[in-house]
Amino acid sequence: MRHGRFGTGGTGRTARTARTGIGAALAAGALAAGALAMAPAAGAVEPQSATLSFDCGSYGSGTATLTAAQDGTNATIEVSTSAITAPIDIGAGSVNSTLTLTKNGSGTTDFTGNANPAIPAGGAVSTGPLKGTVASGDSLEGKSLKIVVLGITVTCNATSAQTPGPFVF
Numbered sequence: 001m002r003h004g005r006f007g008t009g010g011t012g013r014t015a016r017t018a019r020t021g022i023g024a025a026l027a028a029g030a031l032a033a034g035a036l037a038m039a040p041a042a043g044a045v046e047p048q049s050a051t052l053s054f055d056c057g058s059y060g061s062g063t064a065t066l067t068a069a070q071d072g073t074n075a076t077i078e079v080s081t082s083a084i085t086a087p088i089d090i091g092a093g094s095v096n097s098t099l100t101l102t103k104n105g106s107g108t109t110d111f112t113g114n115a116n117p118a119i120p121a122g123g124a125v126s127t128g129p130l131k132g133t134v135a136s137g138d139s140l141e142g143k144s145l146k147i148v149v150l151g152i153t154v155t156c157n158a159t160s161a162q163t164p165g166p167f168v169f
Contacts, residue, residue: 045169054083076129095119096149097112100145
C-alpha cells in the first residue's frame with residue numbers, strides 16, 4: 001500500500017498537490033469576494049418615498065407621492081398624483097413629464113420621461129420612472145411638475161414642503 005496518496009485513483013496526484021489546488025481555489029474565491037466588496041454599490045436614497053401637495057391651476061390640486069431610486073449617478077423618480085385625473089383613457093407611454101426639483105437648496109434639476117402606465121378615464125395620473133442624474137450627497141425636493149398629454153400642457157406647482165423631507169442621494 002502506498003502512503004502519501006489522496007484518493008487519486010492511481011493518477012499520481014499527491015496529497016500536497018491536492019492541498020495546493022484547494023488552496024488556490026480558496027484564494028481565488030477570497031479574491032473574487034474581495035472584488036465584490038470593493039465594487040461600487042448602488043446608492044441608497046433616503047427617504048425612498050415622499051409626499052407633497054401640488055396646485056395645477058384649473059386642472060385641480062392634490063397630493064403627490066414621489067418614489068425615488070438610485071443606481072450610482074443615475075436616479076429615477078416615479079410620480080403618482082391625485083391633483084390631475086385623466087378625462088379619457090390614456091395609453092401607456094403617452095404622457096411626457098418633467099419634474100423640477102430644488103437641488104441642494106438653491107439650484108434646480110429636472111427629471112424627465114414618458115414611461116407612464118396606461119391610465120383609465122377618471123384615474124389619477126401616474127408617470128415615471130422619470131430619469132435624472134445625481135451626485136453623492138445631493139438633496140432634492142419637489143418644486144413643480146409639467147405634464148404634456150394629448151397636446152395639452154399642465155403645470156403643477158408645489159404648495160407644501162416634501163414630507164418627510166428632501167431626497168438625499
